[in-house]
Amino acid sequence: MFIDLFFRGLIILIFIAGSGVIGYAVTRLLIYLIPISYFGDLLQWTGSVILTALLLMGSAYFYVYRGFGAQADLTRRGPSAGGKVALTFDDGPSSGYTPAILKILAEKKVYATFFMVGSRVEQYPNIAAQIVEEGHATGNHTYSHITVPNAPPSMLVSQIMRTNFLLLQHTGTYPRYLRPPRGLYDARMRRIARLLGQEIILWSLSSQDWHRRATASGIVRRILNQVTAGDIILFHDSGSLLGGEGGDRSPTIEALGPIIDGLRAQGLEPVSLEELIVGSANAVDRSAG
Template identity: 40%
Template structure:
């Protein structure tokens, strides 16, 4: 029977396949969290989540959120733009003094993969320079506006010492989503290591702070801790 494989050979082949599958599976299990160098969740066993706020600071909405976070003694991560950081430097200082993390959301909120690479680089660097020169603060996280990036941008950001961070729960608060919808989205989907996307700068009505008044105590009751993204990733 020259074309049929012996039993021993079949057994060897399935053993080899089992080894191969066991090598490949852990990589695949990580792949949903790590797409290249882009992080959307920390996963893991620690019952902790990170609240993140994009596009600020806003002169009214950000202080309201900061006060709420301080009432609960918790820290969050603010992905700021250079336009707003240069307009409201005192709020950036308040975020730093309050123990919150500041991330890079580009200088003028450009969609990094839709502009020439040179523009993308200078948008990232301009926010980096602003934070270093004015606040002696080096951001370690980049959240690309609109979640739009490509490999070249990620590599550039990594070379500058940045982790590229997206999110695992989107509250869609920028679309004037009601407080009860935001609350339901978070409470019904929350998992260990989640990175929750909110906005502290929304044009027009925003129910983010109103929702957080329910979300924060509920998650605390469920046993979750609130930490910054770097704390969540264990890089701080």
């Protein structure tokens, strides 16, 4: 009985957090048309665990890609008009991958945004400076890739402020953008961003290059099959699933050129994050460089 009530309660919570006709229909279906007790004790327990996990995974996915409630201070994608997309890179800089990515971007005449981890800016200040020197934008990705909702208030403030200072110190620019690691944010981070004059940027399409089995062909296929105008596309130039260094980003490097070519073949132009969000008035002409 407890498991049954727990499961139903989770469904109701998910429904309350979400909205819309589909959510209502699914909730009613699960609660009234498929009673868990029907499957017997063993299946009841097994089914509860599996379905609870699926619901939690689904709600987490919805949280990162859609969010709950009013979120005028968060940006997940740009406008679909204009046929533009933005490329963003998380977790760097790194000595093994970031320079190679910068070389490809220069060859393709594309500007991107690099959401940098403060501790890696300390480790590779020259690469952080190179990113800005080559015309790319910077973003704050916290000092040590923390899970924001779990961080004590003082730690959260320190993680963001310290990274802002390091980026200003080593690149000469103050990061306009802020991206929470793993896309997990809370109200505190939103307040801090407002106070510091920063905009929280998430993403609408992930390359999933963080996966240990990621391949260049798989990354290319995923992006080109799913991309739409206005997408903010997530890549990584360092890090691993849990945030430490050691992740293999060679598939990302191999995939980047074909992705840019494929986007253009579809009539989509990779532009700076600022140009995508604000509009063509802030466009930067790289053709002369």
